[in-house]
Amino acid sequence: MENSRLSRVHPPGPEGTYVDGRQWRSTIAAAQAGDRRALDELVEGWLPLVYNIVGRALNGHADVDDVVQETMLRAVDNLGTLRDPDSFRSWLVAIAMRQIRERARRRTTDRLADSDGHDAADFAELTVLRLQLEGQRREVAEAVRWLDDEDRQLLSLWWLEVAGELSRRDLAAAVGISRQHAAVRVQRMKARLETARGIVRALDTSCADLRQVTARWTGQPDSVWRKRIARHIRGCDRCGGHGRRGEAVVPAERLLVGLALVPLPVGFTLSLAFGGKTAVAATAATASVGWSAKVLGALTKPAVAVTASATIVAGGAYVVTKTPEERPPRAAPTALSTARPQAPAQRRSPSGPVPSASPSPTASPSASPKKKREASYGTVVDAVDRAPDPDTPPRALPRRPETGIESTGGAHAVMNHRGDSVTLKGEGYLLVRWQLAPQYRPGGLVMPTWTGLKGRLFHVASGGGRRMDDPVSADGRTSGMGGPDIGYIVLPDGTQQMWQNEYFYLDGTVTLVQNESGADYNISVFPSSRAAVEEDVNRGPDQGALRYGLVRDNGTDTTPVPQYVTRETPEDAAAVAQRSEV
Structure with a gap:
């Protein structure tokens, strides 16, 4: 497996590839029509990408925050002029680059300006520290x-x-060249x-x-x-x-392929207010978060035909801003969702009995044949799988309700060390992306654990175009779980074979805990969407993947639950046994 983290901005596309604007089409259209929640999602989802572009271009200069905020302001203010939602990513990146160049034109070359930059966070150092390079x-x-x-x-x-967040077309468009x-x-x-x-x-x-x-x-x-x-x-x-x-x-x-975005720094605050506010109200709303005076005037201009706001605070706070009464409507069925996928053969846990069907009070046992009930939730646990044929596309993914996932780690939580954790809450999909680093520390791997589960958690699909046991590729970009020169990473006996991207569906609350001990590994957690899962697992070899993905969700309670999950909150999360029943 490539020893790097593939990254994406929330809820971007199949990690391992750059974010595809097509999956954002409905969100962009809703934001243009004045949907506050869609605008919140758009700003929150793309902020990390903009922050990484600006931060690295300016190497952490004190102007980074201003340029990021001005970029997002201009994007929201001009969202109504975007005619093709598929080009949103290129459009946003081009705005960021224009703001970077505008900042360069404004910047004086005196020594005072240079010294200002030295007081800011060095982005190269942030990259090293936050991504554990x-x-x-x-x-x-x-x-x-x-x-x-x-x-x-x-x-x-x-x-x-190279990291998989942009395409060459985006790069060329942002620079304004062929x-x-x-x-x-x-x-x-x-x-x-x-x-x-x-x-x-x-x-x-x-x-x-x-x-x-x-x-x-x-x-x-x-x-x-x-x-x-x-x-x-x-x-x-x-x-x-x-x-x-x-x-x-x-x-x-080769070193940068699939590398994660640098997370937003703790304390980074982006607050946008639009529509129906006076200049005085806008000033009051933004003064507390340290906005520069030149931004305040823009805040009074309505970007969409509705009062809207979006607030992103890095470090310990939930990122998705929503109120209980503002639950978005469920998506209407599509041609994809109406197709009835063929369910795979059911796997049964040896430790979990399948409940028998209850007899109907009005039916005679001899009048109708007995019907075998499906195994109840929690009795079917992920087991070691057989690698699917790389040339066989996966079946369709059943549709489940999506009202959004909140994460204490934000849109992109990175867990590098034993004891790191992220708590997830809501109803929807999430992505866990793996980075294995046998060149640093091979050996036995202690799996992460899902603890404190309230509600239900399913293993939905595996993707990313490769499995951890895939062999070294001809171009050298993937190296499986190690090799003779650097050592191997070894999974615990009976552990489900992992892929680069592992998708889950949550309806409730759960905490994922990093239990690194022995082999070195990092995991990133992103709120995701069904559309992102579908696009990822169906990304075939012609799109740079080694193999198609694998769909595990069959739309019923017989969908496997993760092997390492418990409703308890143990003192040592690494002690949770395999084949847990929930």
Whole structure:
């Protein structure tokens, strides 16, 4: 399995691919028509992507928050002008890049402006810390500091293209050039990035000659010192040509493929207010969250024909803003939902008896044949599966009600360490994406655990285009659960084989706990949707997947529940037994 996190912004498309605007068509149309909840979802869903583009382009400069907020304001303010919802992603990214360039034109070049940036959070450092990057992935993130502004702007898009969040069409449209020209620009930027990586590696060596060259260096990357250090590297056998500890240098695109978005920082607040407010009311509403004065005027302009608001607060707060009385209507049946999928053979847990049918008080036992009832919820637990044929598309996914999932981890919760957890609440789909890192720590894997379940939880589907036991691919982008050179990750006996993306359906409340011990792994959790699941599992080899996905939900209580789930809240979540019954 590719040792990286595939990422997506909430509720974007099949992780492992870039977000497809088509699945947002109905949400965008509703927001344009004045639906407050749709507007909330749109802003909340796409904010992480915008934050990552701006943050990396400006490398965490103090202006990042302003540029992100101005981008979202302009997007909402001009949403009614968007004629093709399928192009929403390209349209939004282009707005972000225009705001970045506008900020560059406004920015003065005096030393005061430069010092302001040093007081802000270094985005390269945030990337390393928040995504727990090590080795050459860390090296790539640190190398970004050595790029010029123009290269960093392009890299902010290319990074997300490689990670699966954007397409090349989005990149070219955002920069305002053709795809052919974009390819040339990207190649040049990558060459400079490799030079910067060489500088990061060299500075990590004990080369006495390099220490002499950098004796008067202040430690702040700039173009002058980039050229000086690069010149030294080209003539130094000790500093040039190899990775740390003599390892082969892996191309940046292979290191970044599927890498997650950097989560919004704790305390980051985006508050938008639209329609029916006076300038005084808008000022009062936004002063408390530190908005700049230049934004206040825009707040009084109605973006849609309804009073609407959206508030995103990172760190410990629920992200989806909704009130109990504002439950969205259930989607009308579609051609996809009316098709009756063929249910797979039912699996029965050896520890769970199947209840017998209760006799009807009005029917004679001899008058009608006995009907076998389906197993009740909780008695059918996920078991080890047989890998499906990669060339066979999965059956259709049954339709279940979706009113939204709230997450204490926000739209993208990343759990890197033992004891990390996220609590989910609501009725709808969610995605758990796996990152295995056997090159850091192979061995036995202790599975994460679902605890404190109130309601029902189903295992819906597996996707992402690959299973954890898939072999190394010809292009080297996937490596299964390890290999002889780096060691292997081993699943507990009887554990359901995992895929890159695992989808679940929740109707209630549950907490997912990371139980890392032994093998190194990270998991990301995203509120999702049925449309995203369908698109993911049906993404065939012609769309870059190794295999089609697998649908487990059959629309009944016989749909498997996760192996490691309990209604209890144990002191040690890692102790929850396999084949739990709920």
